[in-house]
Amino acid sequence: MLTSAFKRKERQLATQAELGQFLSRIERRAYKHAVFAMHDSHTALDVVQDAMVKLSEKYGDKPAGELPLLFHRILQNTIRDYCRRQQVRSKWTTLFSAFGSKHAEEEFDPLDVLEDSDNQSAPAIPDAAFGQKQTIALIENALSNLPARQREAFLLRYWEGLDTAETAIAMGCTEGSVKTHCSRANHALATALKALGVELP
Amino acid sequence: MKKQSQHINHQHIAKLLNSSTDQLDDSVLSALRQARTVALERQRVAEPVFSLSAIGHRAHHLMPHSTQQWVATTIILAAILIGAIGYLQDTQMPVDMEILTDDLPIEVFVDQHE
Amino acid sequence: MISMNKLIIAMAIFCALSAQTAAATPEPWAALPPAEREALAPLAPQWNSLPEKQQHNLRILAQHYPKLKMDEKRRFQNRLVTWAQLTPAQRQAAREKYRAFSQIPAEKREQVKQMVRQNQAAKIQQPASGVIPAAAQPAQ
Numbered sequence A: 001m002l003t004s005a006f007k008r009k010e011r012q013l014a015t016q017a018e019l020g021q022f023l024s025r026i027e028r029r030a031y032k033h034a035v036f037a038m039h040d041s042h043t044a045l046d047v048v049q050d051a052m053v054k055l056s057e058k059y060g061d062k063p064a065g066e067l068p069l070l071f072h073r074i075l076q077n078t079i080r081d082y083c084r085r086q087q088v089r090s091k092w093t094t095l096f097s098a099f100g101s102k103h104a105e106e107e108f109d110p111l112d113v114l115e116d117s118d119n120q121s122a123p124a125i126p127d128a129a130f131g132q133k134q135t136i137a138l139i140e141n142a143l144s145n146l147p148a149r150q151r152e153a154f155l156l157r158y159w160e161g162l163d164t165a166e167t168a169i170a171m172g173c174t175e176g177s178v179k180t181h182c183s184r185a186n187h188a189l190a191t192a193l194k195a196l197g198v199e200l201p
Numbered sequence B: 001m002k003k004q005s006q007h008i009n010h011q012h013i014a015k016l017l018n019s020s021t022d023q024l025d026d027s028v029l030s031a032l033r034q035a036r037t038v039a040l041e042r043q044r045v046a047e048p049v050f051s052l053s054a055i056g057h058r059a060h061h062l063m064p065h066s067t068q069q070w071v072a073t074t075i076i077l078a079a080i081l082i083g084a085i086g087y088l089q090d091t092q093m094p095v096d097m098e099i100l101t102d103d104l105p106i107e108v109f110v111d112q113h114e
Numbered sequence C: 001m002i003s004m005n006k007l008i009i010a011m012a013i014f015c016a017l018s019a020q021t022a023a024a025t026p027e028p029w030a031a032l033p034p035a036e037r038e039a040l041a042p043l044a045p046q047w048n049s050l051p052e053k054q055q056h057n058l059r060i061l062a063q064h065y066p067k068l069k070m071d072e073k074r075r076f077q078n079r080l081v082t083w084a085q086l087t088p089a090q091r092q093a094a095r096e097k098y099r100a101f102s103q104i105p106a107e108k109r110e111q112v113k114q115m116v117r118q119n120q121a122a123k124i125q126q127p128a129s130g131v132i133p134a135a136a137q138p139a140q
Helices: A002-038 A041-059 A064-098 A108-116 A127-145 A148-159 A164-171 A175-193 B009-023 B026-041 B049-062 B067-090 B093-101 C002-023 C035-039 C041-049 C053-065 C070-085 C087-103 C106-125
Strands: none
Touching: A002 A127, A002 A148, A002 B009, A002 B026, A002 C035, A041 A064, A041 A164, A041 B026, A064 A164, A064 A175, A064 B049, A108 B093, A127 A148, A127 A175, A127 B009, A148 A175, A148 B067, A164 A175, A175 C041, B026 B093, B067 C002, B093 C070, B093 C087, C035 C041, C041 C070, C053 C070
16 A cells, blocks of 8 residues: 555656646746737736646646647637637727717726736837847737737747647647648738838848 | 748747747746646646555445446436536526626626627 | 335436426416516516526526615616517626626726716716617616
């Protein structure tokens, strides 16, 4: 009995170390995926924690090699759930226009009430780094403006390095759809970046 | 007319995005660390075999054996399921009541132009 | 042993059937208990044409009506017709919106309510906009 209990703890520890390593490697990128979709840091953090917990609770005993794909699928589903909820919330905030004055003197915007109260402007950065930061900001902005499925496909294929089959699993669609989403994302980004004057080597 | 290039330098974009993740705020990083801790605390562990077999022996006589018992069990489970569905529908009731009695007008929650 | 099994099966069948039938029995307006008719009074004209499931849900709401405060009762009855006339999808959307709203921190919810009240007060003074739905009432 004691031997079994000891062996169980050993198995758990090995997997916990692997899970911990995996999460620490992916957490920052997961946050970026979420923030592009949610446009809000706090919500993005909630999404990431939600996804991590789901992975851990449901698949924490899986082999380490399976964790990345499982996590991406969970993350995409969690983002989608939160977006749906957020759409619902933003729908009713636009209803306030029905109560607001029709004329231009709308001195308040209901959305202001719900804006994150610690929304801060970006800190000052030295000139040398400004160019790259600006490019990054423009690219990230273009990414967050993409339709959700196009962005998902693009990031999973070209940033996470998943192949078409893996991306299809993570997104819950066919490989054909992945290719379509990627092609559209490429086109949309190329157009946007060109319009923004962003040139990439 | 020159065809608009649809070529995107994926590698460069990936590099820039990686660079961006290196520049995340401390507050974000610590929140992510915390999220990781919470997740690890709730890690699923593979069921050890010894405990299942111990329960199995004692539970043997509680499982349905005859056909009659299986049918009865299925019907009871179906009844529970039907009841559960009814219950779930009824759990909408508190929200409905809130909407109908909240001091905010119903139009706040209802988009009648849908 | 055999008769015990038969009893179990009989009880199970009874449970299943009663669970189903309790869900949706249409009642004509005149057959409703007086307390429910009082709560659902604004719906009297159209009650008999409502779907069974909707009748069932409304009757459950009506059973909670006596416990409401005076102003809650008034709002309930003012909004009942609007609510009943929505499509199931619209009602479901409204529930989701309400739940989303409930998750916002309390002080922000209060700010939103303040704004709505102010707006409504302003609208009453300028009724020319004409977009207020019939069921909208002044803040109570």
